[in-house]
Amino acid sequence: MPCCPFCSSDMVYPLLNTLRCKRCKNIWKEGEENPGRPAACGSEGTSLRIRKKTDPLETRMKRKLDEYLTRSKGKFCFSAMPWQAGDISQELFMRYLKRCVKDRSLAEEKDRYGRTWYLRP
Structure with a gap:
């Protein structure tokens, strides 16, 4: 299971074809192409598409x-x-x-x- 790209939490769970973080409540989709971003937290075959994030x-x-x-x-x-x-x-x-x-x-x-x-x- 990947970790959250927003807060780096390991409390991530899948729900309705998305990944959700229990800590910061952010949502992102798994499996969509995003060539500018490497795979998160050591997951080699998975690319994540992240919602637009402006600031930390x-x-x-x-x-x-x-x-x-x-x-x-x-x-x-x-x-x-x-x-x-x-x-x-x-x-x-x-x-x-x-x-x-x-x-x-x-x-x-x-x-x-x-x-x-x-x-x-």
């Missing part, structure tokens, strides 16, 4: 965080703002937020209603 996952999450902070004037909460579905899952983004809080590049505070707000320190 870390950069896309930073951009998403900046978008949320800019839209809500420097402070946002998931229960106050709806999640916009896209190429990043909400679970993966929440893990990124927790890592930013741990690194102290982002502050986390709770209001009197129990909602968690994220802001720059």
Whole structure:
């Protein structure tokens, strides 16, 4: 089984003629020709066609965080703002937020209603 070309995870499973990653939720097709890309993770006979990817996952999450902070004037909460579905899952983004809080590049505070707000320190 190949590993994910987006996040290099081994948690890949086939579903409806595609390969899907459990970690980053990306989808790609197996068996289509893509001469510019070598076979992934040592699988010699398989060529993978990957969806168009513009930036690494870390950069896309930073951009998403900046978008949320800019839209809500420097402070946002998931229960106050709806999640916009896209190429990043909400679970993966929440893990990124927790890592930013741990690194102290982002502050986390709770209001009197129990909602968690994220802001720059």
